[in-house]
Amino acid sequence: MNAEIIAVGSELLTPHRQDTNSLYLTEQLNDLGVEVRFKCIVGDDREGLTAAAKLAMRRSDIIIVSGGLGPTEDDLTREAVADALGLELRRDPEIAAKLEERFAKRGMKMSANNAKQADVLTSAAALPNSLGTAPGQWIGGKYDGQERLLMLLPGPPYEMKAMFEAECIPRLRARVPVQHIATRTFKMAMMPESQVDARVAPIYKTYTDVETTILAGAGEIQLHLRCRKDSQPEAEARVEELSEKIEDELADSIFSRKGETIEQIVSYLLQMRSMTLAVAESCTGGLLAERITSIGGSSRYFLGGAVVYSNELKTQFANVPKALIDQHGAVSREVASAMAEGIRKRCVSSYGVGITGVAGPGGGSEQKPVGLVYIALAGEEGTQVVERNFPGDRKRIRQFATQQALEMIRRALL
Amino acid sequence: MNAEIIAVGSELLTPHRQDTNSLYLTEQLNDLGVEVRFKCIVGDDREGLTAAAKLAMRRSDIIIVSGGLGPTEDDLTREAVADALGLELRRDPEIAAKLEERFAKRGMKMSANNAKQADVLTSAAALPNSLGTAPGQWIGGKYDGQERLLMLLPGPPYEMKAMFEAECIPRLRARVPVQHIATRTFKMAMMPESQVDARVAPIYKTYTDVETTILAGAGEIQLHLRCRKDSQPEAEARVEELSEKIEDELADSIFSRKGETIEQIVSYLLQMRSMTLAVAESCTGGLLAERITSIGGSSRYFLGGAVVYSNELKTQFANVPKALIDQHGAVSREVASAMAEGIRKRCVSSYGVGITGVAGPGGGSEQKPVGLVYIALAGEEGTQVVERNFPGDRKRIRQFATQQALEMIRRALL
Numbered sequence: 001m002n003a004e005i006i007a008v009g010s011e012l013l014t015p016h017r018q019d020t021n022s023l024y025l026t027e028q029l030n031d032l033g034v035e036v037r038f039k040c041i042v043g044d045d046r047e048g049l050t051a052a053a054k055l056a057m058r059r060s061d062i063i064i065v066s067g068g069l070g071p072t073e074d075d076l077t078r079e080a081v082a083d084a085l086g087l088e089l090r091r092d093p094e095i096a097a098k099l100e101e102r103f104a105k106r107g108m109k110m111s112a113n114n115a116k117q118a119d120v121l122t123s124a125a126a127l128p129n130s131l132g133t134a135p136g137q138w139i140g141g142k143y144d145g146q147e148r149l150l151m152l153l154p155g156p157p158y159e160m161k162a163m164f165e166a167e168c169i170p171r172l173r174a175r176v177p178v179q180h181i182a183t184r185t186f187k188m189a190m191m192p193e194s195q196v197d198a199r200v201a202p203i204y205k206t207y208t209d210v211e212t213t214i215l216a217g218a219g220e221i222q223l224h225l226r227c228r229k230d231s232q233p234e235a236e237a238r239v240e241e242l243s244e245k246i247e248d249e250l251a252d253s254i255f256s257r258k259g260e261t262i263e264q265i266v267s268y269l270l271q272m273r274s275m276t277l278a279v280a281e282s283c284t285g286g287l288l289a290e291r292i293t294s295i296g297g298s299s300r301y302f303l304g305g306a307v308v309y310s311n312e313l314k315t316q317f318a319n320v321p322k323a324l325i326d327q328h329g330a331v332s333r334e335v336a337s338a339m340a341e342g343i344r345k346r347c348v349s350s351y352g353v354g355i356t357g358v359a360g361p362g363g364g365s366e367q368k369p370v371g372l373v374y375i376a377l378a379g380e381e382g383t384q385v386v387e388r389n390f391p392g393d394r395k396r397i398r399q400f401a402t403q404q405a406l407e408m409i410r411r412a413l414l
Numbered sequence: 415m416n417a418e419i420i421a422v423g424s425e426l427l428t429p430h431r432q433d434t435n436s437l438y439l440t441e442q443l444n445d446l447g448v449e450v451r452f453k454c455i456v457g458d459d460r461e462g463l464t465a466a467a468k469l470a471m472r473r474s475d476i477i478i479v480s481g482g483l484g485p486t487e488d489d490l491t492r493e494a495v496a497d498a499l500g501l502e503l504r505r506d507p508e509i510a511a512k513l514e515e516r517f518a519k520r521g522m523k524m525s526a527n528n529a530k531q532a533d534v535l536t537s538a539a540a541l542p543n544s545l546g547t548a549p550g551q552w553i554g555g556k557y558d559g560q561e562r563l564l565m566l567l568p569g570p571p572y573e574m575k576a577m578f579e580a581e582c583i584p585r586l587r588a589r590v591p592v593q594h595i596a597t598r599t600f601k602m603a604m605m606p607e608s609q610v611d612a613r614v615a616p617i618y619k620t621y622t623d624v625e626t627t628i629l630a631g632a633g634e635i636q637l638h639l640r641c642r643k644d645s646q647p648e649a650e651a652r653v654e655e656l657s658e659k660i661e662d663e664l665a666d667s668i669f670s671r672k673g674e675t676i677e678q679i680v681s682y683l684l685q686m687r688s689m690t691l692a693v694a695e696s697c698t699g700g701l702l703a704e705r706i707t708s709i710g711g712s713s714r715y716f717l718g719g720a721v722v723y724s725n726e727l728k729t730q731f732a733n734v735p736k737a738l739i740d741q742h743g744a745v746s747r748e749v750a751s752a753m754a755e756g757i758r759k760r761c762v763s764s765y766g767v768g769i770t771g772v773a774g775p776g777g778g779s780e781q782k783p784v785g786l787v788y789i790a791l792a793g794e795e796g797t798q799v800v801e802r803n804f805p806g807d808r809k810r811i812r813q814f815a816t817q818q819a820l821e822m823i824r825r826a827l828l
Contacts, residue, residue, distance in 0.1 A: 013450045015441035027429035036427045039455040197486050215425045285707025286700030289721040293699025296775050304727040306720050307703040313718040361710050
């Protein structure tokens, strides 16, 4: 079965707010074996919402509408869904009485507009709201000959979650066929998306029963596998078989099999080998240190480092000879090496990293364009330097450069 | 005119990823006086995307589709939109040649699947992609008798933004009727949201024709004003009047009036006063240096710094006496001061910052709980230290601590 989520509210169509309810709902639905096929965001606009609900009823098995159930004039979900489904709204005397009671308890008189929260679609079951005033609604039945499940839920996340958990999950569990789903995630660093795809597509394409998704970030590719079968062992076996072939193909390019970040993997490896790390950064300006120390407990293997933006500090903190900078320039293979070796020596660490480059937008030249970065790793076995020309803006170049450094550390520790 | 944004990508229908492009696009469209009426999120699903594009062409004046323009089999936006509009795709030889050249420049051979990025809809203008391989497309014309503007943009945010700014905004400006909208943004650091609202709500509530929104982040509050009138001077005058009252109330708590980040403001102030900066970070692990150097040209005032995670490095790079650490502990007012003064001396900078604290999740004690951070600023006039107990997780505590440091630098420079 597949689902569609409609988030209602004009504030969700401004530059400042985002629908987050759908992330929670997607996770819950996926656990039940239901895929989300569409998400829509509609303002407090009766006509627009009616059209969105009609379309959803045509194309999706399960429709969840969140928001627009409150007492104000802007709250139009009930009316719009009634229009879309050709149903009437009737005022539920029991709910109306409860609403009045709720206000009375707080010593307030219920205003007339609040009463509309007791309007329920004919054929709908009202869903009690333990944390707010607006009840939800549940409708199941045929629509244009197709079996459909429709839920109206409140917009505030804590009300929505409590209601979905208490009222909707048990109902869905009784109606959605039991699913057996197996999943795997692989992550690779510093490989182009097209290269990963060219290598693994011939493999995963022969597994038409396993859904394979490739996600690309700055210097990171994720491969998600997902398989659904009549039994759990069957699903697991199928995903496992494909996984083994992908692992054979990509081998040690894969840094993570369980969703870990590359910072976490570097953390595991350094601790496993009882190694320590120090970094000297120029163009990345502290981003590498920041990424490494984003892991709790990183003080066990990360000693520290220097952000050596000025040439003087390259000499003072990372022992780079002034003559070397004068001869080759601050952005050079030689200076990157010297930074890695110098910081390793100064911090007495197992490994030292040196990064120097042109992050832009200014500072580039024909010989040394924006995006040119040297990344060096010094260890007991010697020093390696990589020269790269990274695409993108300052932020992306810095992200790429630190990703390259983390990947070099990881490979050195394998 | 109204707009609809369609974000394409199966990853946006998982619990792990969210469409963020639409926030930027909404902001840009609003500036042009265009309201966003619908947002849709569709997977890599040709049929679903075709239906979404058809619906959008029926109900919206401007349609922006982002994502699905890459080289993989999953990238189906071109094909789906061609289906929806009843148009053909033709391979553009010029674009194909440029793609090949791009690969050749990096010493790579272009794989066959990359060529489909040169497929352009008949009647569309190709939009050059300065930061990636996939060009965008622009189509304007009648659809079912209605004037429509349709844009296909790449999914990666930095590519999408660069293309929208360079290619789409000028085209939209020439086609969207001129609107008269005046806006103001105020930003404040390290003030609680409730405090800001208590002070300014009595003012802005008397301006019912100016839309006022308060947004809260980690250590930062934003206040957005927006007013639409029949003429620009009228809109500006009204927003200006309210702005002056808000500025009187919040005074120098406001760090930005034009949307600048606090990093940018600190950058302006340091350059204006010809001052330089160096930082010594423990618990923030390089985040402060990273935020400062995220600004292009920061080498003019930022000399560098040290990430002194270990006690030895606090002594070696920031001149903190070992005895001081032994006496007060690494997380103490005294050590923060010594770090700020030490790094200032070592780097010969106008200002020095020292940060030491417990970012968690481990490492806290009854005396020094997770969230306790000392932030010191040393300058010619002496050294000030602030002790704070920040709420939240490791990431949030580090964000708060660096925000506090930036606010201290800003206030020192006023």
